[in-house]
Amino acid sequence: MKLLVFPHSHYCEKARWVLDYKNIPYETVTIMPGTHMFTVRRHAKNSSVPVLLDGDMAIQGSSDIINYLEEKFPDKCLTPKDPAQFKTCLSIEEQMDKRLGVNIRQILYAKLLDYPSYIRFCFTYPMPEYKKVIFSAMYPVLKKKIYKTYVKSDEKVAEAQLEFDEALDEVGVIIRKQPYLLGDTFTRADLSVASMLSLLVLPKEHAFPWGERVIPDADIKALHESYLDHPVAKWALDIYQKHR
């Protein structure tokens, strides 16, 4: 199996975590942003990663990848069997992929796009030097594209910040009463929420070496630090430590 990824992407992290959790052998294929569209569209409908390639099959999207892996490798199951729990679990995953995942990407890109060497490290971390040079040459165009697609405007970033905080607090209410989002058992809902927060809490167990890179700006560092005492940030780090 092969997993097409951007190394730092939280959706890619979610898919990779499931593969690792279930001890499934696979190869990670890091693809170049920009030209990734051609690579990904050779296999799948949209241009987004993660995409899992298994023989002739291409599965796109982190949740569909989990569904596929749960069916093919039922050991170490991450999806509740009980119908009510199943519904709640998938609903948390779907909602938080958007309310935490989409919003944190928007908030961070709004600040990080002014730091090309940091962005280059995130996208090209395991690539050969010549690809890093190509990335730098493409960056002015990529920056505009990323801004237009994910950041949009200062007003939208302010809205994203409010939505993100609200979603984080909702997760906080659940985990105040119990160790995992569905009670006493680790499920794909926990794995998804912790993955969505990986960009914020920078866990050391993550496949991408956050620690090798100093956060490029005091303002961004302050943003990360302002969340470190949030119970959900602490919980996410704990989930990483126990299950990643």
Ligand SMILES: N[C@@H](CCC(=O)N[C@@H](CS)C(=O)NCC(=O)O)C(=O)O
């Ligand atoms: N809902 C999707 C979201 C995937 C996604 O947004 N991927 C981004 C990277 S974080 C991407 O590939 N962007 C480039 C593109 O869409 O062409 C999932 O869960 O996999």
